[in-house]
Amino acid sequence: MEKTYSYRTTGQFEKIRRGYKRHCGPTAITNLILTLRPELNAEDVFRHVVRIGSRHMIYWNMDLFHRFGGTSDFLTGAFIRMCLNEFGLYDWQVRFRGLVSPRKVKAAFSRGSILLVSLHFHPKYKNHHVLCYGGVMDRGVPSLVIADGWKADKTLIPFNKLGFAIFFEVSPRA
Numbered sequence: 001m002e003k004t005y006s007y008r009t010t011g012q013f014e015k016i017r018r019g020y021k022r023h024c025g026p027t028a029i030t031n032l033i034l035t036l037r038p039e040l041n042a043e044d045v046f047r048h049v050v051r052i053g054s055r056h057m058i059y060w061n062m063d064l065f066h067r068f069g070g071t072s073d074f075l076t077g078a079f080i081r082m083c084l085n086e087f088g089l090y091d092w093q094v095r096f097r098g099l100v101s102p103r104k105v106k107a108a109f110s111r112g113s114i115l116l117v118s119l120h121f122h123p124k125y126k127n128h129h130v131l132c133y134g135g136v137m138d139r140g141v142p143s144l145v146i147a148d149g150w151k152a153d154k155t156l157i158p159f160n161k162l163g164f165a166i167f168f169e170v171s172p173r174a
Helices: 010-014 024-036 042-055 076-086 102-110
Strands: 059-064 068-071 092-099 114-122 126-138 141-147 155-158 164-172
Touching: 024 042, 024 076, 024 114, 024 126, 042 076, 076 092, 076 114, 076 164, 092 102, 102 126, 102 164, 114 141, 126 155
Parallel strands: none
Antiparallel strands: 059 068, 092 164, 114 126, 114 164, 126 141, 141 155
């Protein structure tokens, strides 16, 4: 059976409660949870993910001078791990893999992993968290297949356009 990937957007969750700011991290984690547990209700998962992040001061629902707010990159791995455990996904592990490179990404996909990528200074996304489900060749250019949280469908982002990006690998436990 083919896996169904989640492509929920930040806009869908803004409608739950006005005032969500810089919530790409919780949206990416919600897409991860919904990919692994598609029977769950998206809004309930998102609210719970936000509560976990807020309670542990990993996610701040604010945008102060376009610099402070959102999800802490330093604590993203712990945030993902807490959310996986909270939703009973104990057979998945989280590892920080550092800077995105084609070699590291290919190795991660060969292990059946899903990636949470943190983009920095990207021309389109600026500083933004996305979920990455795989890689493809798009018109001869290696690209990542992502849930960018802006569009309710897959988006392709070429490797050569990533800029500075780090990633966390979410993989099945061996």
